[in-house]
Structure formats: C-alpha cells, structure tokens
Amino acid sequence: SGPVLAGETLIAPYARGGSVTGIKLGGSGDVTKSHVLWTVEGVGADVPTPTFLGDRVFVCRDKGTVVELDRKTGEAVGEVTVEKNRNGFSASPIRAGNLLYVTREDGTTFVLDVSGGLKVVATNELGGEFTVATPVLVDGQILLRTYEHLYCIAD
Numbered sequence: 001s002g003p004v005l006a007g008e009t010l011i012a013p014y015a016r017g018g019s020v021t022g023i024k025l026g027g028s029g030d031v032t033k034s035h036v037l038w039t040v041e042g043v044g045a046d047v048p049t050p051t052f053l054g055d056r057v058f059v060c061r062d063k064g065t066v067v068e069l070d071r072k073t074g075e076a077v078g079e080v081t082v083e084k085n086r087n088g089f090s091a092s093p094i095r096a097g098n099l100l101y102v103t104r105e106d107g108t109t110f111v112l113d114v115s116g117g118l119k120v121v122a123t124n125e126l127g128g129e130f131t132v133a134t135p136v137l138v139d140g141q142i143l144l145r146t147y148e149h150l151y152c153i154a155d
Contacts (some may be wrong), residue, residue, distance in 0.1 A: 001045050001092075006052035006071050009037065013059075017046040019122045020059060022074050038074030039148040049092040049134075051100070053114060060093045060102045064110075068118055080118040082110040090132035107146055126151065 001013035008104035010023040022037040037099040048060045056077070078142045087105040094101045098115035107126030129146035134150040136143045 001047055002049045004050050004052065007055075009071055010120070011050050011052065011057050011071070013044045013050065017044040017045070017062060018042070020044045020057075020069070020074070022051065022057075022071065032077060037072065040069065040074045040076070043069070043076065045089070047090045047092075048102075051093050051095050053095055053098070056080055056114070058095070058114065060089050062088045062090075064089055064104065066093070066100070066102060066112060066118055068114070078118045080112065080120065082112075082120055083108075083123065088116055092134040094135055094137060096137055100134060101142070101143070103131055103135055104142075105131055107144075109135070109144070 002043040003012040008025050008106055012021045012023055019041045020043055021039040021098055023038055025037040027035050043059055045059055050057050050059045057071050059067045064084055065081045067076055068079050089104055091103040100112040100114050101109055107129040109124045110120055111122040113121045117139045120154045131146045133145040141152055144151045
C-alpha cells in the first residue's frame with residue numbers, strides 16, 4: 001500500500017496493513033512530534049492504497065471492509081464490508097464524484113455511494129477473471145485489466 005496526498009495531509013499506510021498515519025506537510029528536520037496528526041491502528045491494508053474526498057479518507061482493507069476516516073483527526077466515521085468470498089482485494093479503490101469503486105480479485109467491482117456514509121449501490125461481475133490491477137478512470141470510461149483481458153466500460 002502506498003501513501004496518498006490528501007490536501008495538506010499525507011496519508012501513510014504502514015506495517016503491511018497494521019496502521020494508517022496522517023502527516024501534516026511542511027517542516028524540516030525531525031517532524032515526528034510536530035507533524036504527525038494521528039495514527040490509527042488496525043484499519044490499514046497490505047496492498048490497496050487509500051483514496052480521499054475532501055476531508056474523508058477511504059481505506060479498502062484486504063478482505064473487503066471499507067473504512068471512512070476523518071482526514072484531520074483519523075477518527076473512523078463509517079465502515080461497510082462488501083460481499084465476501086474467498087478472494088481478497090489487491091486493487092486500490094478509485095473515486096468518481098461521490099462514488100467509490102472497489103474491485104475484488106475475482107473481478108467483481110462494488111460501487112459505493114459515499115455522499116452520506118458508505119452504502120453499496122451496485123455490484124458488477126466479470127465472470128471470475130483474476131484481477132489485481134487498479135481500475136483507471138479516463139474520459140468517463142473505466143479501464144479494468146484482468147489477468148487475460150482489458151475491459152473498457154462506458155455508457
């Protein structure tokens with residue numbers, strides 16, 4: 001899992017999913033005490049990188065629990081677990097407007113409305129195709145790469 005810049009805060013996952021830390025930008029030298037805003041244990045992910053919308057950070061954990069954190073305090077303000085099966089989540093969540101897309105390793109993508117909490121509004125399947133790549137949004141289309149295919153999903 002990689003860090004993501006959310007406004008003036010760096011959201012940094014650590015310890016293979018063990019924690020997520022919010023770090024204020026700026027400063028020089030050892031800024032550990034002056035710039036670490038918060039650290040939350042147990043909500044990180046080993047592979048998926050977090051994403052954000054305004055002051056909200058979204059972490060998709062490896063088994064499909066999506067946690068919504070307050071960017072300024074790290075407080076968990078929402079959580080939902082999408083439909084489980086034996087597959088995990090390696091792709092990072094992507095966001096388009098108030099929709100968050102999380103893709104499971106069997107190619108199933110769950111669409112969550114994040115406009116007022118976390119609510120699954122759609123489930124889309126690709127027939128069990130192995131998927132670990134993060135989907136990409138381009139010109140209103142979703143590009144989704146599986147082990148064997150590249151899909152372009154559009155209106």
